[in-house]
Amino acid sequence: MKNYLAEFFGTFWLVFGGCGSALFAAGIPELGIGYLGVSLAFGLTVLTMAYAVGHISGGHFNPAVSFGLFAGGRFPAKELLPYIISQVLGALVAGAALYCIVKGNNTPMVIDNTHAGAFAANGYGDLSPHGYTPGAAFLAEFLLTAFFLIIILGATDRFANGQFAGIAIGLALTLIHLISIPITNTSVNPARSTSQAIFAGGGYIPQLWLFWVAPIAGGILGGLIYKTLLQKPETR
Numbered sequence: 185m186k187n188y189l190a191e192f193f194g195t196f197w198l199v200f201g202g203c204g205s206a207l208f209a210a211g212i213p214e215l216g217i218g219y220l221g222v223s224l225a226f227g228l229t230v231l232t233m234a235y236a237v238g239h240i241s242g243g244h245f246n247p248a249v250s251f252g253l254f255a256g257g258r259f260p261a262k263e264l265l266p267y268i269i270s271q272v273l274g275a276l277v278a279g280a281a282l283y284c285i286v287k288g289n290n291t292p293m294v295i296d297n298t299h300a301g302a303f304a305a306n307g308y309g310d311l312s313p314h315g316y317t318p319g320a321a322f323l324a325e326f327l328l329t330a331f332f333l334i335i336i337l338g339a340t341d342r343f344a345n346g347q348f349a350g351i352a353i354g355l356a357l358t359l360i361h362l363i364s365i366p367i368t369n370t371s372v373n374p375a376r377s378t379s380q381a382i383f384a385g386g387g388y389i390p391q392l393w394l395f396w397v398a399p400i401a402g403g404i405l406g407g408l409i410y411k412t413l414l415q416k417p418e419t420r
Contacts, residue, residue, distance in 0.1 A: 187266075193237060193274065194236075195278070196275070197233050198226070198373070201229035203278070203279075203376070206301070208285075226358065226361050227361070234353060242259070247267075255403070255406075256411045257407075275379035276379045279380060298386060307369065308321035308368060308391060312367060312369075313366050316366075325364070328364055329399040329400075330402040331406060337411075357372075371395040374400065378392060
């Protein structure tokens with residue numbers, strides 16, 4: 185249960201910190217943090233929780249990471265479903281908290297789900313921040329999640345300096361956001377996409393499939409690549 189609670193709180197912090205920065209701080213005229221600030225916020229959420237609770241649960245905070253670690257031989261299949269449930273619940277509670285804060289302003293923010301980035305949700309086509317097609321969005325999410333898993337598996341390999349694994353993983357997520365916020369508003373995390381799509385509603389719901397399929401497929405590929413092509417045989 186401690187593992188599941190760690191995943192719940194870690195995913196909550198990722199969604200609350202990352203999506204919260206996009207909702208409240210990114211667009212303030214002349215003072216907003218913009219794409220760079222949001223990218224750093226997501227990276228910092230993972231970095232801080234990796235050191236806070238990573239030693240308890242492994243610090244996945246992401247269903248695609250759990251699947252990738254399973255494919256890489258680092259995680260048992262029997263734990264996949266409990267971890268994913270914990271992650272999605274953490275994301276949903278964070279989304280609910282963000283929604284309450286958004287609506288608690290003197291002039292509540294209008295969540296216009298016909299426009300890209302509504303409630304920091306992920307999208308493609310008309311709901312992509314810069315109008316990228318479903319194919320482009322799928323490829324970006326797939327490749328970025330694959331490399332994310334390669335970085336995670338490499339940074340946590342017993343031959344690596346594990347003390348700095350959280351930094352490498354957090355910076356990797358920052359870089360991923362710097363690349364792909366203009367494309368999909370960056371998912372690489374089905375739990376994060378689910379929470380924001382549910383509260384944004386509208387066209388984000390039918391697009392949610394891509395932000396489950398592409399990251400999980402990419403995560404599995406990344407796990408297999410590291411396990412079969414990069415990992416030293418004696419550590420498998």
